[in-house]
Amino acid sequence: MCHRAAAGSIVCMITVQGLTKRYGGFTAVDDVSFVARAGQVTGFLGPNGAGKTTTMRILAGLTHQDAGVATVGGHRLQDIPNPGRHVGILLDASAQHAGRTGREVLTLAAKTMGLPGSRVDEMLELVSLSDDEAKRRVRNYSLGMRQRLGIAHALMGDPQVLILDEPANGLDPAGIRWMRGLLRGYAERGGAVLLSSHLLHEVEQIADEMLVIGRGKIVAAGTKSELLASAGTFVKAVDTAALASAAQAKGLAVTPSGEGFIVDAEPQAIGELALAAQAVLLELRAADASGLEDLFLQLTADTQREAAAAFPPGSPYHQGASA
Amino acid sequence: MSATAPAPHLGTGTFDISGTAPIPLTRLVGVEVRKLVDTRSGRWLLIVQAALIAIGSLVLAVVIARNDGTAALFDFTSIAGGVTQLLLPVMAIMAVTTEWSQRTNMATFTLEPRRGRVVLAKALAAVLVGLAALVVAVGIGALMTGVSGLLGAETTWDPRPELLLGFALLQVMSLLIGFAFGTLLLNTPAAIVLYIAFYTIIPGIIAAAASLMSWFDDIRPWIDFNMAIMPLSDFGQPDSELGFGAIEWPEFTTSVALWFGLPLVLGVLRMLRAEIK
Numbered sequence: 054m055c056h057r058a059a060a061g062s063i064v065c066m067i068t069v070q071g072l073t074k075r076y077g078g079f080t081a082v083d084d085v086s087f088v089a090r091a092g093q094v095t096g097f098l099g100p101n102g103a104g105k106t107t108t109m110r111i112l113a114g115l116t117h118q119d120a121g122v123a124t125v126g127g128h129r130l131q132d133i134p135n136p137g138r139h140v141g142i143l144l145d146a147s148a149q150h151a152g153r154t155g156r157e158v159l160t161l162a163a164k165t166m167g168l169p170g171s172r173v174d175e176m177l178e179l180v181s182l183s184d185d186e187a188k189r190r191v192r193n194y195s196l197g198m199r200q201r202l203g204i205a206h207a208l209m210g211d212p213q214v215l216i217l218d219e220p221a222n223g224l225d226p227a228g229i230r231w232m233r234g235l236l237r238g239y240a241e242r243g244g245a246v247l248l249s250s251h252l253l254h255e256v257e258q259i260a261d262e263m264l265v266i267g268r269g270k271i272v273a274a275g276t277k278s279e280l281l282a283s284a285g286t287f288v289k290a291v292d293t294a295a296l297a298s299a300a301q302a303k304g305l306a307v308t309p310s311g312e313g314f315i316v317d318a319e320p321q322a323i324g325e326l327a328l329a330a331q332a333v334l335l336e337l338r339a340a341d342a343s344g345l346e347d348l349f350l351q352l353t354a355d356t357q358r359e360a361a362a363a364f365p366p367g368s369p370y371h372q373g374a375s376a
Numbered sequence: 377m378s379a380t381a382p383a384p385h386l387g388t389g390t391f392d393i394s395g396t397a398p399i400p401l402t403r404l405v406g407v408e409v410r411k412l413v414d415t416r417s418g419r420w421l422l423i424v425q426a427a428l429i430a431i432g433s434l435v436l437a438v439v440i441a442r443n444d445g446t447a448a449l450f451d452f453t454s455i456a457g458g459v460t461q462l463l464l465p466v467m468a469i470m471a472v473t474t475e476w477s478q479r480t481n482m483a484t485f486t487l488e489p490r491r492g493r494v495v496l497a498k499a500l501a502a503v504l505v506g507l508a509a510l511v512v513a514v515g516i517g518a519l520m521t522g523v524s525g526l527l528g529a530e531t532t533w534d535p536r537p538e539l540l541l542g543f544a545l546l547q548v549m550s551l552l553i554g555f556a557f558g559t560l561l562l563n564t565p566a567a568i569v570l571y572i573a574f575y576t577i578i579p580g581i582i583a584a585a586a587s588l589m590s591w592f593d594d595i596r597p598w599i600d601f602n603m604a605i606m607p608l609s610d611f612g613q614p615d616s617e618l619g620f621g622a623i624e625w626p627e628f629t630t631s632v633a634l635w636f637g638l639p640l641v642l643g644v645l646r647m648l649r650a651e652i653k
Contacts (some may be wrong), residue, residue: 070561139391140486147479152416161414164407363627
């Protein structure tokens with residue numbers, strides 16, 4: 054994928070090959086392979102417990118894999134001297150000593166990496182933590198402030214690669230927009246970003262490439278438009294039901310979606326089908342963001358914990374009990 | 377670009393790490409020292425320690441002066457030693473276990489994934505802070521010897537360096553045993569309880585077992601750390617013939633291996649393999 058990069062082409066900064074991690078009989082990461090390229094934001098998308106965090110922890114050298122390779126810049130993290138200068142990692146913003154101030158947390162990192170104290174001020178400014186806030190203990194930080202601190206911690210060593218696990222968690226909408234801009238700028242300057250989320254809309258707005266993971270396996274990978282192409286075609290007709298059954302009669306998979314349906318076929322094939330069936334088309338287009346969401350849910354359906362009825366029968370919130 | 381041209385600088389997808397120097401151990405030790413004193417719990421542990429020593433020594437100074445006794449520097453360092461032998465190991469335990477309970481080990485081990493170096497830096501940092509605390513403790517002892525002199529007591533400044541060295545060795549060994557318990561259990565309360573048991577209950581159990589079973593009495597010198605190090609804790613008495621010369625080094629070595637070496641090896645193996653959550 055990345056080995057034959059020519060001049061000007063894009064370079065893989067994270068390479069994961071055949072990665073497997075088992076806990077007893079449970080396979081958390083199952084033969085996962087992917088790359089994250091320099092100059093791009095790679096979104097790692099999947100429901101909770103799909104294996105995103107385990108994969109990132111293996112990249113960070115905190116968990117040992119049972120099989121496969123996970124390298125950053127061609128090296129295992131353990132083989133990189135002073136790795137904070139090459140790879141910025143944020144796996145859990147809450148994993149900081151509650152009794153230390155934000156400034157102290159960053160100072161410890163700067164001292165470990167051998168950076169001057171001025172770098173701490175630069176990073177505080179970059180993530181918009183005020184002097185006052187930096188003097189507060191992390192115990193008194195909101196989750197959003199902890200994420201900002203964690204991002205400052207990750208960027209401290211001016212790394213070429215960023216690995217961020219659920220960095221948008223706890224950020225308010227303005228904070229999410231800020232982070233999006235920060236990471237975009239970082240990627241445009243040539244950095245590689247791997248960021249995870251369980252929320253599709255967070256990832257699709259920022260990621261150049263998306264990896265969808267479910268039950269420990271990569272179930273889809275590609276750019277948003279590539280994924281959408283595989284998401285099928287949205288169709289709406291005057292007589293939608295008749296066209297849907299005509300498509301089904303051709304052996305095409307049909308999924309109801311709003312007032313129309315999504316069919317696993319090219320628009321041209323559906324147009325021809327509509328002509329033959331003498332159906333009047335109202336809409337015919339590649340499935341859009343909602344299609345992406347359907348795709349995401351469908352790709353990861355096996356791993357979703359939520360059944361159609363999220364609340365057990367008998368609960369006041371159970372759908373059947375509402376009347 | 378022709379096919380035979382060398383790969384472009386970025387084309388290989390690797391970092392050039394040849395220009396990056398590894399983190400020197402001294403820097404890691406400096407960071408670990410800072411971690412020991414930059415939290416309230418860490419600072420207060422040292423402050424409480426100094427306060428207990430000062431109060432205990434002051435009481436002793438007054439009692440000696442009231443009874444027209446003789447105040448010897450070593451009387452005060454024994455009081456200090458009683459406090460530090462309990463609290464310095466607690467500090468050493470927390471140097472390891474706090475990172476686990478607060479989960480800062482994730483940040484620590486991603487910035488230095490060679491975990492063994494971090495453990496070594498922590499042990500050295502605990503010893504350095506421990507030695508600094510001992511200097512303060514001896515300073516308080518000297519001050520209080522002077523105070524009891526001012527209050528009218530006779531004073532003896534026993535200058536034997538061997539005495540202070542023995543004191544320091546006993547204290548540092550205790551601290552390192554606490555550190556080893558910390559790596560073994562990776563849990564603050566459990567490691568502190570184990571250390572307090574080691575300091576208070578286990579010597580009694582060993583003594584009782586030795587008096588009941590003669591075979592145990594035979595092996596006791598080889599496993600009883602308190603017995604092995606006794607010559608260092610008691611040799612301040614003026615008529616004492618104890619000291620370094622009275623230590624049985626082979627027995628000393630095996631008891632240290634049992635109480636320090638074994639838990640440390642098991643603990644470090646666990647830390648190297650552990651999944652850091």
